[in-house]
Amino acid sequence: MTDPAFETAVIAIVADTFSIDPATVGRHTTADDVEGWDSLGHSVLLARLGQKLRIEIGEQIAIEPKNVGELVDRLAHERARVSDD
Numbered sequence: 001m002t003d004p005a006f007e008t009a010v011i012a013i014v015a016d017t018f019s020i021d022p023a024t025v026g027r028h029t030t031a032d033d034v035e036g037w038d039s040l041g042h043s044v045l046l047a048r049l050g051q052k053l054r055i056e057i058g059e060q061i062a063i064e065p066k067n068v069g070e071l072v073d074r075l076a077h078e079r080a081r082v083s084d085d
Contacts, residue, residue, distance in 0.1 A: 002076045027069030
């Protein structure tokens with residue numbers, strides 16, 4: 001299970017990136033649900049997530065996840081993998 005604080009941090013970055021209320025973003029939120037979350041918006045989001053969370057975002061994470069929950073899980077997995085090294 002993903003750390004709730006980590007999930008909250010990712011959701012806050014998503015909300016800030018697209019200038020929306022974090023309360024409107026949940027694990028089931030998709031790019032289609034968020035105005036401006038197109039391919040360019042996704043690239044900007046990934047750059048901000050990488051910078052703020054200090055995670056190198058590779059292609060496996062960057063491939064558009066189905067929803068915010070999948071994005072959180074991929075980022076958490078990468079964070080755990082790097083910390084185990």
